[in-house]
Amino acid sequence: MEKRKKLPPFKILSTTAILGYGFPLSSFKKGLSKKPDLIAADAGSTDPGPYYLGSGKSFTNRTAVKRDLRLMIKAGVERHIPVVIGSAGGSGARPHLDWCLEIVREIAREEKLHFKLGIVQADVKKEAVLKALKEGKISPLPFVPPLTRKVIEDSENIVAQMGVEPFIKLLKAGAQVIVAGRSYDPAVFAALPISRGYDPGLALHLGKILECAAIAATPGSGSDCAFGTLEEDSFVLEALSPERKFTPQSAAAHTLYEKSDPYHLPGPGGSIDLTGCQFEDLGQGRVRVTGSKFVPSDGYWLKLEGVRLAGYRSISVAGVRDPVMIGKIDEILKAVEVKVRNILGKDSEGSRLYFHVYGKNGVMGELEPVKKTKSHELGIVIEVIGPTQTEADAVLALTRSVLLHYGYEGRIATAGNLAFPFSPSDVAMGKVYEFSIYHLMQVSDPAFFPVKTEKL
Amino acid sequence: MKNGAKRSILKVARVIRSKNSGPYELTLDIMFKDRRDYELFKKRKLITASRIASLYGVDKSEVLKIIYFEPSQAIKITLKRKIASGTPGDTDIYGAQQHAPLLNLKF
Numbered sequence: 001m002e003k004r005k006k007l008p009p010f011k012i013l014s015t016t017a018i019l020g021y022g023f024p025l026s027s028f029k030k031g032l033s034k035k036p037d038l039i040a041a042d043a044g045s046t047d048p049g050p051y052y053l054g055s056g057k058s059f060t061n062r063t064a065v066k067r068d069l070r071l072m073i074k075a076g077v078e079r080h081i082p083v084v085i086g087s088a089g090g091s092g093a094r095p096h097l098d099w100c101l102e103i104v105r106e107i108a109r110e111e112k113l114h115f116k117l118g119i120v121q122a123d124v125k126k127e128a129v130l131k132a133l134k135e136g137k138i139s140p141l142p143f144v145p146p147l148t149r150k151v152i153e154d155s156e157n158i159v160a161q162m163g164v165e166p167f168i169k170l171l172k173a174g175a176q177v178i179v180a181g182r183s184y185d186p187a188v189f190a191a192l193p194i195s196r197g198y199d200p201g202l203a204l205h206l207g208k209i210l211e212c213a214a215i216a217a218t219p220g221s222g223s224d225c226a227f228g229t230l231e232e233d234s235f236v237l238e239a240l241s242p243e244r245k246f247t248p249q250s251a252a253a254h255t256l257y258e259k260s261d262p263y264h265l266p267g268p269g270g271s272i273d274l275t276g277c278q279f280e281d282l283g284q285g286r287v288r289v290t291g292s293k294f295v296p297s298d299g300y301w302l303k304l305e306g307v308r309l310a311g312y313r314s315i316s317v318a319g320v321r322d323p324v325m326i327g328k329i330d331e332i333l334k335a336v337e338v339k340v341r342n343i344l345g346k347d348s349e350g351s352r353l354y355f356h357v358y359g360k361n362g363v364m365g366e367l368e369p370v371k372k373t374k375s376h377e378l379g380i381v382i383e384v385i386g387p388t389q390t391e392a393d394a395v396l397a398l399t400r401s402v403l404l405h406y407g408y409e410g411r412i413a414t415a416g417n418l419a420f421p422f423s424p425s426d427v428a429m430g431k432v433y434e435f436s437i438y439h440l441m442q443v444s445d446p447a448f449f450p451v452k453t454e455k456l
Numbered sequence: 457m458k459n460g461a462k463r464s465i466l467k468v469a470r471v472i473r474s475k476n477s478g479p480y481e482l483t484l485d486i487m488f489k490d491r492r493d494y495e496l497f498k499k500r501k502l503i504t505a506s507r508i509a510s511l512y513g514v515d516k517s518e519v520l521k522i523i524y525f526e527p528s529q530a531i532k533i534t535l536k537r538k539i540a541s542g543t544p545g546d547t548d549i550y551g552a553q554q555h556a557p558l559l560n561l562k563f
Contacts, residue, residue: 046478046479046541047476047541047549047550048549048550049479049541049542049549050479050541050542050543051542141478141480142480142481142520142536143480143481143520143536143537144480248527249528252525252527252528253471253487253528253530255525255527255528256485256487256525256528256530256532257475258475258476258477258483259477259483259532260477260478260481260483260520260521260532260534261521261523261532261534262523262525262527262528262530262532263523263525274527277527278527279527310543310544311544352544352545354544354545356547362547363547363548363553363554364547364548364553364554364556365538365539365545365546365547366513366538367512367513367514367538367554367557369511369512369513369557385544432544433542434540434542434543434544435479435480435540435541435542435543438478438479438480438540
């Protein structure tokens, strides 16, 4: 057998935990001085909740995203280093991708940069999901209700987290800057090295850590760069600012973050198995990681995300200081709802009413083990979700006024039950979305996501 | 420990936290300062699904997994979210403030 040439170290500069969270120029420059083979950042998360995917808006700030992108693209294009961005606009559906692409084109014009831009869409058509459902190629994740035809039809902006394949396709087509829709976080870091023959387990595990940039260092920061060097049998992590370093403990601890099983990290096409993983201190704030394995799954599964409109929200914020009222708060709120529903009858049927009672169980809700509050004051957020904004506003206004003047038994303060910090007291919050799809879908071609290139 | 007096988890934990693991799960981490304490918890199986279920007042079936993670000398517990992140009625979109019942653990 012909002896294979040993792979050279592959160096990756991860700029920031989420595109738009920023990074110090000094760290970025230090990263560039190490001559990286790739500059990448992940831009997405489902953490801020379902609203952003549904509304097509980014949860990051445009000016901040433009600042990060300008530095990355300018450095990458001038030095011929590929720049790869995943989960554009935070949620990675078409409107988010377009939002990010507009920023990239603006930067190219303003900086007079010319390059080949690669674009990947992550949107999945409802018909494709319906077809997969019919063919038994949909599988729910734990605690997620089974998918139905109705749920798919009601959902908006369905996306799939892409793996490395579409990125590899575009890199092979000569794309210098890639902006992709919803992506599996490590994919932007792992695609290029995997295409060059590096071990996918190590490449993906490195990507899993770099996608949070310096969060996995100590002290952690989401607004600082991290540097990874991938070798044939290991990878090395290092921080780029003098105030932080990677330690075996910081790197290992990161593996726990936002995951249910730190030994097995599932992703498109398989999972990263960390049961044999070792973290070794190399000194000078560097850590070497070995033993991460990629285990392909039976069939290629992608994670789908989708949301549906749940209604329109209106809220009012108020405080209660009266000890008699605090002592009876649960029965008072129950009675107020009954009264409101009696007055509005059919007009309140489609609306849901929630009292978030801070100082009692506003944070933990049903999970709150402390049943009796000792608090001398309570904060109440009255929340109504109605089928239209008008209906939500109406139910909220009545609930607020009924609660304000409700004559509960033993009441001694008869001028009003609530302290409002603001005038106006009511706020119309607009559309409310909820997650409706969080399922796996089996696909035959992992690179089925539509890709295109554009000359800038 | 003398006389069987119980110790607080706060004496031995470095980190106790909660966070979403996707919109449908809540994941809790207990990281130990000292490996000996981690080993003690592991050996004596001090964190079990029933113990977590009773701390949070949920059914045992809502505790998805409990994993002892060697590289971080940590215990990870994953629960079902009562309400998916951001669904009407939710109280904590990121799930970042659901760890307090763990602070009452004694052993």
